[in-house]
Amino acid sequence: MIRWFCLLALCALACASLFVGVIDLRSTRPDEVWPLIRDSRFPRTVATLLTGASLAIAGQIMQQIARNRFVEPMTSGTGQSAALGILMTAVLVPAAPIGFKMAMASITALGGSLLFFVIIRRLPPTQPLLVPLVGLIYGGVVGAAVTYVAYQADMLQFIEIWMNGEFSGTLRGRYELLWLAGLAAALSYLVADQFSIIGLGEAVSLNLGLNYAQVVVLGLIMISVVTGLTVVTVGMIPFVGLVVPNLVSQFTGDSLRRSLPMTAMAGAALVLAADLLGRMVIYPFEMPVGTVIGIVGAIVFLWLLYGGSRLAR
Amino acid sequence: MIEIENLSYQIAGHPILSDVSLRLEKGGLVALVGPNGAGKSTLLSLVARLVPLQSGSISIDGLQIGKTADDVLARQLAILPQDLSVASRLTVRDLVGFGRYPYHKGRPRAEDRDRVDAVIGQFELTAIADRQLENLSGGQRQRAFVAMAFAQDTEYLLLDEPLNNLDISASRALMTLLRDLVTAQGRTVVIVVHDINYAAAYADRIIALKQGVVVADGTPREIVNSALLREVFQTGAEVAVVGGRPVVLV
Numbered sequence: 418m419i420r421w422f423c424l425l426a427l428c429a430l431a432c433a434s435l436f437v438g439v440i441d442l443r444s445t446r447p448d449e450v451w452p453l454i455r456d457s458r459f460p461r462t463v464a465t466l467l468t469g470a471s472l473a474i475a476g477q478i479m480q481q482i483a484r485n486r487f488v489e490p491m492t493s494g495t496g497q498s499a500a501l502g503i504l505m506t507a508v509l510v511p512a513a514p515i516g517f518k519m520a521m522a523s524i525t526a527l528g529g530s531l532l533f534f535v536i537i538r539r540l541p542p543t544q545p546l547l548v549p550l551v552g553l554i555y556g557g558v559v560g561a562a563v564t565y566v567a568y569q570a571d572m573l574q575f576i577e578i579w580m581n582g583e584f585s586g587t588l589r590g591r592y593e594l595l596w597l598a599g600l601a602a603a604l605s606y607l608v609a610d611q612f613s614i615i616g617l618g619e620a621v622s623l624n625l626g627l628n629y630a631q632v633v634v635l636g637l638i639m640i641s642v643v644t645g646l647t648v649v650t651v652g653m654i655p656f657v658g659l660v661v662p663n664l665v666s667q668f669t670g671d672s673l674r675r676s677l678p679m680t681a682m683a684g685a686a687l688v689l690a691a692d693l694l695g696r697m698v699i700y701p702f703e704m705p706v707g708t709v710i711g712i713v714g715a716i717v718f719l720w721l722l723y724g725g726s727r728l729a730r
Numbered sequence: 731m732i733e734i735e736n737l738s739y740q741i742a743g744h745p746i747l748s749d750v751s752l753r754l755e756k757g758g759l760v761a762l763v764g765p766n767g768a769g770k771s772t773l774l775s776l777v778a779r780l781v782p783l784q785s786g787s788i789s790i791d792g793l794q795i796g797k798t799a800d801d802v803l804a805r806q807l808a809i810l811p812q813d814l815s816v817a818s819r820l821t822v823r824d825l826v827g828f829g830r831y832p833y834h835k836g837r838p839r840a841e842d843r844d845r846v847d848a849v850i851g852q853f854e855l856t857a858i859a860d861r862q863l864e865n866l867s868g869g870q871r872q873r874a875f876v877a878m879a880f881a882q883d884t885e886y887l888l889l890d891e892p893l894n895n896l897d898i899s900a901s902r903a904l905m906t907l908l909r910d911l912v913t914a915q916g917r918t919v920v921i922v923v924h925d926i927n928y929a930a931a932y933a934d935r936i937i938a939l940k941q942g943v944v945v946a947d948g949t950p951r952e953i954v955n956s957a958l959l960r961e962v963f964q965t966g967a968e969v970a971v972v973g974g975r976p977v978v979l980v
Binding site for chain 1 (some may be wrong): 778779780799800801802803804805808809811813814815818819820821824828829831832836862879882
């Protein structure tokens, strides 16, 4: 029931997205409508859907690995590490092709998330809120490193592109990498049970004969690929990976086999809605989607934190 | 049969287990007792390969721990670890279903679902099968975790302090269930338990550990007496015999 409602809302939003923009389709010459949709509106709509779905799934998997509901890649250093990778590439190998940038972003994202998990392993399990706090500080430190490097290299104006996600530059030929992110997220459905089991801890995983380290590394690679590709293509979008899995698990529970499709749909809907809102509030100008979600997400995050111990592991 | 030979284990130079050798035959309910820090949980964790061996050897029906693949062992032996995640939004059915993971590897087949239904019925969890773990009482949740381990269909079932945080009714219900698994189904259950009266009431064999050494080993009638309590637990409680079994007067 709720699944169909979500799907319907998603379709409605996607249709609306095709018709919202500076150029009004009603007063456009008929032969210009199709190129506009093909080159700008459709790529933008697909890009928001793919980004939202894959970021929400990456967040959910990160929460399973961390066994903590308050972490997600963009606020725990993974996104900042990806930005660092892109910046390093831009400084050291300015002529590098996009594929190389993407690979570097994913590799530094993986390194950044591995370090994060090494740090949080030492935290006492009785203090679940320490994990997101350490994540925010860690993300802040990596973000500061990005700013420092950019300042030294006189590239401060560029990092804004990666640090604050937006879709206004999404055109045909410039967003297709996101299909890879979507694919990586979709593949996680094949190992949904494994991710659910590692959420029960290392001992339970070992008891069931599951290779814990292998599943964790697989999850981290998936998170890093999604994060790296998203940051390269549209920039950092915070909170999607945090609020969507939390809200969805209220309805579907923690079995990823059941919750992943809903998480993907709800993430796509959230990012699309935020992008639509960003396109309309100061029309004909735009507000970056990262800013819109930053505001909405921060409020929902606070609500989750104060929403009582029921939500905390 | 579980064969433990010359097992020693240290943490940061402190001996936790010293040269422990034991043979646990198939069938029967074995209770490991002893004061805090005696090495009971470490012994169980070593047998369940949750911590790597340091010296000595353990084999389960001839399969050497440390040399046998995890997924092979997962069909021979199941353990209920001590600290379990309590705030999970998994349903009881999801959890018991994961007990079948060693067989289906993430692709449950019809026979796995049938087995899960059967186990849920056997553990009297049918009424709460679709409720989430975080909304259950401690006793119900513990029962669900034991059901998951049981659904693994292993010869050996190890439980690390399953009675922690359970009231007397839930404790007795769980012990009765374990007793039934042993008597009616011929499973082998090894349990770490704090309360020696539960061990005496339900176990076929009690093994007492103190400072990493086996100090007593036998049936409850043979070994539960005031001398054991004095020597192992350093307490002067009396032991009475009620209905043919020893009872510690606390």
